[in-house]
Amino acid sequence: MKNKRSPTLMNAVMLRCLYCGQTSLLRKGSLLEFADGCAECNYKYEREVGYFSGASWMMTYTFSALIAMLAGAYMVWKHSDAGDLIVASIPALLGAISALLFIPWGRAFWMWFDHLLHPLTDADRLNQNN
Numbered sequence: 730m731k732n733k734r735s736p737t738l739m740n741a742v743m744l745r746c747l748y749c750g751q752t753s754l755l756r757k758g759s760l761l762e763f764a765d766g767c768a769e770c771n772y773k774y775e776r777e778v779g780y781f782s783g784a785s786w787m788m789t790y791t792f793s794a795l796i797a798m799l800a801g802a803y804m805v806w807k808h809s810d811a812g813d814l815i816v817a818s819i820p821a822l823l824g825a826i827s828a829l830l831f832i833p834w835g836r837a838f839w840m841w842f843d844h845l846l847h848p849l850t851d852a853d854r855l856n857q858n859n
């Protein structure tokens with residue numbers, strides 16, 4: 730493969746191609762679904778079937794659990810007199826909302842980390858004939 734650059738974390742934060750930063754990781758018009766790949770760099774984002782399933786558990790879940798735990802600690806610390814249902818519900822709600830919002834970044838960070846460990850190969854090309 731011609732592209733020997735390293736994936737960039739800032740491009741993952743911006744939800745752009747990890748290598749060139751020119752194309753969006755997201756499919757046009759979608760807030761959650763990733764595009765097939767980067768036409769500029771000629772590589773596919775989803776390297777294999779189920780590629781992003783690890784992102785849900787290792788990135789998105791971790792992030793939302795941290796948000797919920799911090800919110801829970803804050804509620805117990807500052808609003809413990811609000812009632813058990815309120816003290817438990819607000820962190821749970823924030824955790825659920827943050828999990829939904831973090832899905833694209835969880836996938837982007839997953840992809841960035843995977844590309845650091847497993848650099849691009851010819852098998853990652855969008856069009857195998859090029």
Ligand SMILES: [Zn+2]
Pocket residue numbers: 746747748749750751752767768769770771
């Ligand atoms: Zn690219």
